[in-house]
Amino acid sequence: MFTSQTSPQSKVDSFETLVAVDWDREFKNRSSGYMRILLADDHDMVRETISAYLKSEGGAEVALATDLPGAISQISELGPYDLVLLDYNMPGMMGLDGLAKALEANGGKGVAILSGSAPARTAQEALDAGAIGFIPKTMGAQSLLNAVRFMSAGEIYVPVDLMREDASANTHPLAEKLSPRELEVLNGLCRGLSNKEIARELELQEVTIKLHVRTLCRKLEAKNRTQAALTAKEAGLF
Amino acid sequence: MFTSQTSPQSKVDSFETLVAVDWDREFKNRSSGYMRILLADDHDMVRETISAYLKSEGGAEVALATDLPGAISQISELGPYDLVLLDYNMPGMMGLDGLAKALEANGGKGVAILSGSAPARTAQEALDAGAIGFIPKTMGAQSLLNAVRFMSAGEIYVPVDLMREDASANTHPLAEKLSPRELEVLNGLCRGLSNKEIARELELQEVTIKLHVRTLCRKLEAKNRTQAALTAKEAGLF
DNA sequence: GTGCACCCTATACGAAAGGTCATGAACCTA
């Protein structure tokens, strides 16, 4: 399910370089048997068990941090890491702002995003922002280890599932009921925008937005825009 | 930080039995060295790394499931487990409904809830519904192992932090800035209620609710009620 | 073609929300 594409010649829009894998460098790194990794996650349980796994199964040297400031200071003090894994939902992250800061601290390389509820689109945004990978927590532990090896070797890694155009529509049962337009409007709702702001963004009339909002509320069984936004968020749509 | 209360004589409302620990049974279980555990979580990475930890460090026998139906069928087929750990956010759970189903399947005993964003109040609700424990993922791996041993021995386990009245206010940095009234209003916002509905619920005038909503928006740096509700949700306040 | 579903626009009106200004009571604290 989650594997790395090994064919640099496969061109899927602009992603051809994103999932390329250089086996030489990967094996060189594995043979050296030494990966310096920084894992930042605010969930103690997740952080400790994952690091234990990476240490025992992957033979990696794993440093830990509980939030973004902690991660930044560790990077600054203990030099650049081969790979920095940042939890997307973590104190100080503020979306992808934290990624930029970590990238700067780590010399612009080797920072990947770890996310529990992967919104699929965020993966692309993370890569555009310079991330070396995007790892959903729905990925298996062994796959994580492989991904970590790739990324430590300097190769960009993304689960192929996330790179498929139709993935976002198919993954969520809720999204299937909604038209493309409705999804765009719902996206606005989930950012707390007003009808007028959504209308400007989509270059539509405000009344049209109202119509879509009403339809959305019916489909999501919400009483108002706020409930619709909360429902969509909870379902992990955005 | 997360330890079990050993004093049955400490009476905190109705919680005195909830955090009691029977060391005899705990050690008996540990000496037997055999715990049959079912871990259900939809995040492969979390599930596999935690189970690996429980196996290697705790010597437990760990079965796995990816969702509630899968967990239920495993319980039905492979007999009752010493302990069933259910992720709170998992397909099929629908809040605490899944807990009831799992309890029924496992003979009414030995089912605990595992939660990433612990809403504190949910812990109490889970225990009232018959759960043998409530484990936030912010808890350390070693603490988890201890908790698992306790619960496998039939003892109820809850982090003492969650049982303290003021915990909800202190745990969240956001909540500290808000008055009790504002938190009540924010709770209404997060359920998508209108000002009028919140006013009825709190037995206040609608204008008063508006005031609080405006204050909330300022404190949460939100442009409107929807953004405020989303921010609160994202922070795990409700 | 004739539906059908989706999309966009328009007008209009009542309800709700958001902002401002002012008042007063209760409480804790300096």
Place this chain on the structure above:
DNA sequence: TAGGTTCATGACCTTTCGTATAGGGTGCAC
């Protein structure tokens, strides 16, 4: 005692939201 905070209420006004009703426009399938 004075000063701060929190909570509650009042009136006023503007903006936004939600709903209803009535169109016109695509594209697709039977």
